[in-house]
Amino acid sequence: MEIYQTINVLIVDDEPNQLELLRYNLKQANFNVTSSDNGEKAVEIAEDILPDIIILDWMMPFLSGVEVCRKLRSQASTRQIPIIMLSARGEEGDRTLGLDIGADDYITKPFSPKELISRIKAILRRTRPSTVSEVLEHGNLKLYPGKRLVERDGIKINLGPKEFNILSTLMERPGQVFSRAQLLDNAWGHGVFVEDRTVDVHIGRLRKALSRHSNDKSWGNVIRTVRSSGYALALSENNVVS
Amino acid sequence: MEIYQTINVLIVDDEPNQLELLRYNLKQANFNVTSSDNGEKAVEIAEDILPDIIILDWMMPFLSGVEVCRKLRSQASTRQIPIIMLSARGEEGDRTLGLDIGADDYITKPFSPKELISRIKAILRRTRPSTVSEVLEHGNLKLYPGKRLVERDGIKINLGPKEFNILSTLMERPGQVFSRAQLLDNAWGHGVFVEDRTVDVHIGRLRKALSRHSNDKSWGNVIRTVRSSGYALALSENNVVS
DNA sequence: AGAAATATGACATTGATATGACAACTTTTA
DNA sequence: TAAAAGTTGTCATATCAATGTCATATTTCT
Numbered sequence: 269m270e271i272y273q274t275i276n277v278l279i280v281d282d283e284p285n286q287l288e289l290l291r292y293n294l295k296q297a298n299f300n301v302t303s304s305d306n307g308e309k310a311v312e313i314a315e316d317i318l319p320d321i322i323i324l325d326w327m328m329p330f331l332s333g334v335e336v337c338r339k340l341r342s343q344a345s346t347r348q349i350p351i352i353m354l355s356a357r358g359e360e361g362d363r364t365l366g367l368d369i370g371a372d373d374y375i376t377k378p379f380s381p382k383e384l385i386s387r388i389k390a391i392l393r394r395t396r397p398s399t400v401s402e403v404l405e406h407g408n409l410k411l412y413p414g415k416r417l418v419e420r421d422g423i424k425i426n427l428g429p430k431e432f433n434i435l436s437t438l439m440e441r442p443g444q445v446f447s448r449a450q451l452l453d454n455a456w457g458h459g460v461f462v463e464d465r466t467v468d469v470h471i472g473r474l475r476k477a478l479s480r481h482s483n484d485k486s487w488g489n490v491i492r493t494v495r496s497s498g499y500a501l502a503l504s505e506n507n508v509v510s
Numbered sequence: 511m512e513i514y515q516t517i518n519v520l521i522v523d524d525e526p527n528q529l530e531l532l533r534y535n536l537k538q539a540n541f542n543v544t545s546s547d548n549g550e551k552a553v554e555i556a557e558d559i560l561p562d563i564i565i566l567d568w569m570m571p572f573l574s575g576v577e578v579c580r581k582l583r584s585q586a587s588t589r590q591i592p593i594i595m596l597s598a599r600g601e602e603g604d605r606t607l608g609l610d611i612g613a614d615d616y617i618t619k620p621f622s623p624k625e626l627i628s629r630i631k632a633i634l635r636r637t638r639p640s641t642v643s644e645v646l647e648h649g650n651l652k653l654y655p656g657k658r659l660v661e662r663d664g665i666k667i668n669l670g671p672k673e674f675n676i677l678s679t680l681m682e683r684p685g686q687v688f689s690r691a692q693l694l695d696n697a698w699g700h701g702v703f704v705e706d707r708t709v710d711v712h713i714g715r716l717r718k719a720l721s722r723h724s725n726d727k728s729w730g731n732v733i734r735t736v737r738s739s740g741y742a743l744a745l746s747e748n749n750v751v752s
Numbered sequence: 753a754g755a756a757a758t759a760t761g762a763c764a765t766t767g768a769t770a771t772g773a774c775a776a777c778t779t780t781t782a
Numbered sequence: 783t784a785a786a787a788g789t790t791g792t793c794a795t796a797t798c799a800a801t802g803t804c805a806t807a808t809t810t811c812t
Contacts, residue, residue, distance in 0.1 A: 461628035
């Protein structure tokens, strides 16, 4: 599977050799790698750069992987970031504990670089489809994340960056309702101070763009307004009881 | 983001000017403000009024922000309340310590009122408990919390926000009887002032929506009226002792 | 039957979203 | 580099859905 977007990986391991090995392999696979040999620092770095995924060694002096995981989960800004735990031995108890704590996957050493990379992609496929898919489809609407291109029936649709990001977010989880706040986080980036209502305006622009040059006016309805909650990509219009 | 619900903010700062400035700006933004110029008192007040969020100055004589934070975190009743720390210098060590101690965010002076307000809102929106399960089922009724969608036999049913919230509450604990007050709390939010009887009306609307376009009249009975107590999701029709 | 609780239709009001306009910015283009 | 074209955030206004309450009907219990 190809990667269509820069993906930031944070690897945390106290053993220099292991760290270097991981770094090398992930770089080869086109990931953008940041590393730390120390749990404390790792937490800070994570908060700072908000990586797309974190690879965490289980056994580390001072602040263990478990504790790092816990800290990351207790912090709103890092809570959503997927974590893969690495462990020396395949002790079942460890595995359960790791997943309990909120790790998304758990790999026992030794493992092949290839395996690690597949697992990373598997998780990203679930959490960030746009980073690993060449195209997201919904009906005859296609969105190419890497090319930042949207097509309706093969015809290119021009969207501003914000509109593109919003649509991309919505298409990652069809049907899922996103609050204005979530859309702001996703499409604008974290720590941006913009009115919630601004989202409405961009949704309006997006709808207009999607239905432009089309005789099927229902295209504007691809985006469902969920009163008091936010917006979602509409699922089939059929079978609605009102 | 507009604020449609009274949000209680406790601000703690020993400097009268700063305190007044904060108070003024937050009032402007429709927050309900309580303030204290002293850490000791602040802890007491917090335990007393249980604010929705606390703005805490880092540097204070006697009981510093750090210690106040620690005290609030050690107290079960105040442990969950989000805290924003204000600090004069952007010293990285401070920041880490602040977040370590359990502050939810950390702002360095000087900052614009707009920024502070945005951050408060950001935190409040994050601390709203997120939905746990992907789908709630009851008979052939399905409710998707994340999609804000309800289906009867695979057919979508449109519900207003309040009706959706009520049904969602009921389906989280099938059979459990909820008083009107409890339903108000859950579906409307805490501290809203509406008549208990209003719940009856919404239950009526919900029943109507659930049985609409269905020849099976019994659909309205999914919600059981418990005289003098409230409402509950009806369990199986069998084994009823009358 | 009589009392108490609940159900329901109607309706004014509130609340939330949609939209057009505009000024401030950015990026492209010439 | 300057003009042109495109983006963006905010506001004011328009539109439409959801809500809360009341009056009245109906049900339930004793």
